Amino acid sequence: MPSPSVPAPAPSPSSARTTxxxxxxxxxxxxxxxxxxxxxxxxxxxxxSWLALKALPLLLALPGLLRMRMYTYRALALFIWLYFVEGVVRATSDRAPSSYYAWGEVVLVVILFVACTAHIRLRQREAKAAAAVSGT
Structure with a gap:
C-alpha cells in the first residue's frame, strides 16, 4: 500500500516578513x-524637473506593503515594469551620470519585483497549507 503523501511544510511567517x-x-x-x-x-x-512626480505613485503602494495586502503586492509587481522600461530607455539614451542612475533604477525595480513575487508565492503557499490543515 502506498504511503500517504505528506504536504510540504508551510513557509514560516518570518519568510513573508523578510520579503x-x-x-x-x-x-x-x-x-x-x-x-x-x-x-x-x-x-x-x-x-x-517635473519628472520627480514619478515618485508619488510609488509612495501610494507603501501603506499596502506595510499592511501585507496581497492586492498591493500583485498590483505593484505589474505596475513597477513602467519604471523598468523608463530605466532601460534612459540608461541607453542618456549620458553619464544620468545613465548610471537609470541602471540603478533598473536594479531596484528587479529587486522589488522579485521581493513582491516571492512574497505572493509564500503567502499563497501559507494559505494553501492552512486550507489543507483546516480541511482535514
Missing part, C-alpha cells in the same frame, strides 16, 4: 532615487 522588508526597502530606495535623480543629481532643468 516584505526587502520590498519596502527597495520601494523606499527607488522612491529616493527617483526624487534625488530628478531634483538634484541630474535634473533635466536647473532647479529640478
Amino acid at each position: 516584505r522588508a526587502i520590498a519596502v526597502l527597495a520601494l523606499l530606495a527607488l522612491t529616493a532615487l527617483c526624487l534625488a535623480w530628478e531634483l538634484w543629481l541630474a535634473p533635466l532643468r536647473p532647479g529640478g
